[in-house]
Amino acid sequence: MSPLHETIVLERTYPATPARLFAAWASAEARLAWSAPDGAQLVFDEEDFRPGGVERSRCGPAGNLMFALESRYIDIRKDRLIHWLETCRHGETLLSSCLLTVEITADPASGGARLVLTDQVTAFDAEMIAGNRAGWSAVLEKLSAWLAPAAARA
Amino acid sequence: MLGSANLIDVVHSDIHLERLYPAGPDRVWQAWADDASRRRWFVEGEGFEISEYSFAFRVGGQERGRFRFKDGPTIYNETAFLDIQPGRRIVYAYTMGYDTGPFTASLATIEIRPEGQGSRLVFHEQLALLTDGADGPEIRTAGWTDLLDALGRELSV
Numbered sequence: 056m057s058p059l060h061e062t063i064v065l066e067r068t069y070p071a072t073p074a075r076l077f078a079a080w081a082s083a084e085a086r087l088a089w090s091a092p093d094g095a096q097l098v099f100d101e102e103d104f105r106p107g108g109v110e111r112s113r114c115g116p117a118g119n120l121m122f123a124l125e126s127r128y129i130d131i132r133k134d135r136l137i138h139w140l141e142t143c144r145h146g147e148t149l150l151s152s153c154l155l156t157v158e159i160t161a162d163p164a165s166g167g168a169r170l171v172l173t174d175q176v177t178a179f180d181a182e183m184i185a186g187n188r189a190g191w192s193a194v195l196e197k198l199s200a201w202l203a204p205a206a207a208r209a
Numbered sequence: 210m211l212g213s214a215n216l217i218d219v220v221h222s223d224i225h226l227e228r229l230y231p232a233g234p235d236r237v238w239q240a241w242a243d244d245a246s247r248r249r250w251f252v253e254g255e256g257f258e259i260s261e262y263s264f265a266f267r268v269g270g271q272e273r274g275r276f277r278f279k280d281g282p283t284i285y286n287e288t289a290f291l292d293i294q295p296g297r298r299i300v301y302a303y304t305m306g307y308d309t310g311p312f313t314a315s316l317a318t319i320e321i322r323p324e325g326q327g328s329r330l331v332f333h334e335q336l337a338l339l340t341d342g343a344d345g346p347e348i349r350t351a352g353w354t355d356l357l358d359a360l361g362r363e364l365s366v
Contacts, residue, residue, distance in 0.1 A: 058300070058318045060333055062221055106310070127289070129304055129314045130339050136219065138314060138337060140302045142291055149292040152300060154316045154337050156219050173221050175335035177300065177316055 061184045063174040067195050071202045073159045073168040077134040079198060080157060083110070089201035090194050096120060106131050121145055135159055143183070151178040153187065170195070220338040222346040228357050231327040232364040238296045238321055240363050242266055250363035251356060268293055272303075282307055297321055305344075312343035332357065 069076055079085050083102035091097035091114065098120060101111040108128045113120035123144045130138040137157045143150045154175040162169040172195065176187050230237055240246045244264055252262060252274065260283065261275040272288040285306055292300035299319045304311040317334040332353060338345055344352070 057320060057331075058298070058333070060223060060318075060335060062223070062335070127302075129311055138219065138339065140289075140314070140316065149300060152291050152302065152316055154302070154314055154335055156221070156337055158219060173219070173337075175221060175316060175337065177318055177333075177335065 056179065056181075059176075059178045059181065059184055061176045061178070061187075063172075063176065063184075063188050063191065065172045065174075065188075065191055065195055066169065067172075067199065068162050068165055068167055068169050069199060069202050070165070070167045073134045073161050075202065076159050076168045076170060077137075079202065080137055085201075089197045092190055092193050093197075104128065104131070122150070148179075150180055151176055151183040151187065153177070218339075218341060220345070222336050222338070224332070224334040224336060224346060224350050224353060226332045226350070226353055226357060228330045228332075228361070229324060229327055230330060230361060230364050234296050234321045234323050234328045236364060237328045237330060237360075240360055241299060241319065242295075246363060250359040254355070254359070266290065266293070310340075312340045313338055313349070330357070330360075 079089065081104050083099045083104070087097060087099060094116065095114055096117045097112060097114045099110065099112045101109065103110055106128055110126040112124045113122065114124060115121040125142045127140045128137070129140060130136065135158065139155050140152065141155055142152045156173040158171045160169050172191060174187055174191060176184055178184050178187070240250065247264065248262070252259060256279050258277045259274060260277070261273065263274075264272045266272075268290055270290050272286075272290075274286045275283055276286070277283050285308075286303060288301050288303040290299065290301050292298065297320065300317070302314070302316050304314045306312050314337045315334050317332070320331040322329045322331070334349070334353070336346055336349060
């Protein structure tokens with residue numbers, strides 16, 4: 056099939072400082088806690104959060120980590136921006152490639168931080184577009200839950 | 210545009226170009242995949258001074274170049290090939306930048322399809338503009354338009 060191209064933009068406001076929100080993305084240990092979709096398992100094989108760094112992980116239903124993810128960080132600006140390329144493969148087959156941008160700013164109105172995620176997707180399977188949108192939406196909700204306890208303590 | 214929803218300075222846009230060439234898909238493919246042919250129409254543009262160039266056309270391989278346009282600063286171009294379907298499709302990601310870092314990141318797809326006696330080439334690029342003063346979607350579109358013209362000349366040789 057012909058490739059499909061889509062730009063998905065998701066915005067959320069979190070009750071956390073930009074520094075804390077950025078930290079949630081900056082370590083694989085933190086990401087592991089909030090970025091696996093419900094019912095899925097995520098295993099990080101390589102972590103390298105710096106411009107030019109490459110990370111590898113696998114995900115899928117528990118016990119069947121059929122999808123290989125590779126992230127290549129292009130630009131990182133502390134507490135403000137993370138920009139990376141992410142590919143998802145099943146065996147040798149490229150299912151999707153995405154240019155992802157996460158932008159973080161202080162949100163004076165709420166005293167928290169605002170996050171804008173832009174996902175420029177090229178997909179070779181129609182389900183990958185909807186899957187990207189649903190997946191990132193779910194993950195951003197889980198990030199909210201992950202950030203909430205500490206915000207409540209503060 | 211979507212870019213206006215962004216809070217900082219990254220601008221996201223799409224570039225889509227299509228061309229009909231009077232050459233078969235195999236010939237068009239060869240112009241992208243063959244080192245010497247690619248170098249003629251894609252790398253050695255008029256006014257460009259190339260200081261470094263390498264090309265490893267395989268999934269996981271890279272094309273890397275450093276060049277100056279007229280009296281401008283040195284710019285690098287680093288491409289990673291993500292998917293290669295011989296004769297039909299190339300998916301690649303590339304960044305362009307100065308020595309201080311990238312100014313754009315792109316995800317591009319080239320499709321080649323037989324059409325009539327020739328081939329249709331479909332080019333689609335998803336572009337993220339990372340810094341102020343980078344070339345931007347209009348200039349990038351003009352650049353690709355010139356390149357696809359150059360490809361047309363290469364195919365007519």
